[in-house]
Amino acid sequence: MLALHRGETISAAWLVLAAVGTYLVGYRFYSRFLAEKIFELDDRRATPAERLDNGRDYCPTSRWVLFGHHFAAIAGAGPLVGPVLAAQFGYLPGTIWIVFGVVFAGAVQDFVILFGSMRRDGKSLGQMAKEEIGPVTGIAAMIAVLSIMIILLAVLALMVVNALKGSPWGVFTIAATIPIAFLMGFWMKVWRPGRTMEATAIGIVLLFAALLGGRYVAENPSLAPLFTYSGPALAYAVIGYGFLASVLPVWMLLLPRDYLSTFMKIGVILLMAVGILLVLPPLKLPALTRFIDGTGPVFAGKLFPFAFITIACGAISGFHALVSSGTTPKMLRRESDARLIGYGGMLMESFVAVMAMAAAAVLDPGLYFAINAPLATLGGTPESAARVIQTWGSRSPRSRSPVSPRRSAKPPCWDVSAALPHSPSAWPRSSAMPLARADRAVVSLRDHVRGALHSYRAGCREPGRALHAAGAGGPRLGATRPHLLVSEQHLRFGAGGGRLGILPGAGSPRSAGRDQFALAAVRHQQSAAGRRGPLRRHHADHQARQSPLRAG
């Protein structure tokens, strides 16, 4: 689907639809295969929750409540942060990894571990490794698990504390979910056992009240200070909450609160998905950026392996194995629930990651890098940031980068216009002028010269994308380079008029060589651009005949 649309603007709705379609197929077929053929899940077999029910951690639970708990435990900030950072490589690698990684790896891992632990009285991962493989492996796994827990919880707690620091609205809403969770827990367990729907309705109403109440509190000068805390105070509060949630019976606080917060999270993500389907925002980030070579400003490292390290939650995450062998297996009411909770829960998390990627990709690339690149790289002021980001798109091969000596050796392959105002008419002359360097020509970027724009990449030697003659399936003319000089959005019919692109022109120190097709194309079209200004639409057949090239 993505390949078919190459050269046109793709709406973010395609990402959402492709992901959901893949999840449905994966859940229907692959998870069923695992459940029936590999694990042979059997609802006649009593689960640990039933056999060992002690009202504290072993406790048979409704599958949707448990789904909420499991999802809230696995989906922290990871599926939101990872894809946004990895979007510096472009949206394509991350999305493919998220969608296929979860179906074939991540969801399978969660499901396998949940199943294994459920069949072993809810034992932990380390214990299972020790019993099934050997003491050395078991101890190594336990050390790894403990270290990962320390590092991960530290990072996640830091994120929570930073998000809530000085935010009375957030603190009030989060704090209010604790008494709401107690109410729901007692409702479902003590007062009206089994009436999950009633507790859910009460919880959602109170949750919305807490959300709106948070706003009231934040705007009220006498109440706001009561809920405004510094970082260290919040850190102690998080530690205290962690202790409380672990020592209290799981149905009292942990389970209903996770269930409740899952409503909020899944609700937001689904609303976002509906919004994308209604608005159909175009993906402004290129499918691949030039930063796949490892010079990215957000984090250093090549596409392989770092895109796949950065996106863990959402594709596959070892932390989920700890949840799947922690609280969840002790609460499964039936064996077959493991499929929905283990495999389905992870698919839902992957969907969150796809939405995060879509959110990053509909941003203007310049804005995306302005938000995510380290402040030190950008220089600290809006002007310096705009300047630096512009150089990532338009830097001459010979210019020296203020950021990294290595980066300056790389040729420009990225759209400079993204860092500039949208409307071409809003561009001051001076901001466009620096582009017209001695070795560059500024031309109108229209569909007619699309092939030419694709073709140029100074210093790149590898041939890749083919140039074709005009019309669908025209004969191949020659090989060009695969890298994108401009983002895809500027290449579609109609929308590209008036945009600027960078092409080799007179005065280039290099011979035209392999770029001769590109040069010919530009010269052919320049008169048309000069006479009437940039053409806005590709509206007539004679234009198609005139245009000598199209991108392969």
Next chain:
Amino acid sequence: MTIVPLLWLLAVTLTAGWQKIFSRIPGWDFCPMRPPSLARLQEARSSPLRGARLIFNDRLDALMVVIFVSVVLLVVLSSAWEWLQILRKRKPAVVRESPFVETAYAN
């Protein structure tokens, strides 16, 4: 079926671990094998405390990479050895599941 994701994750993890320790490109690694990078030294010059802390962080990160990569290798190799023995029939394949108990719930 799960061997493909395993191999892929191993390739990703070990490549990243290798690059973080042995890479020669500034900014990619935690440079435990050579003197601190120019950028770090410049930071250290402008603010000795912060620079020293950054260099220490790099070294600590590198140590963590070494530990985690060794644990990964240990677990993978010992599991592979176990599999090999089972496949060669030198060891019986034993699953330590809890015994079957019929549920009391009406399904």
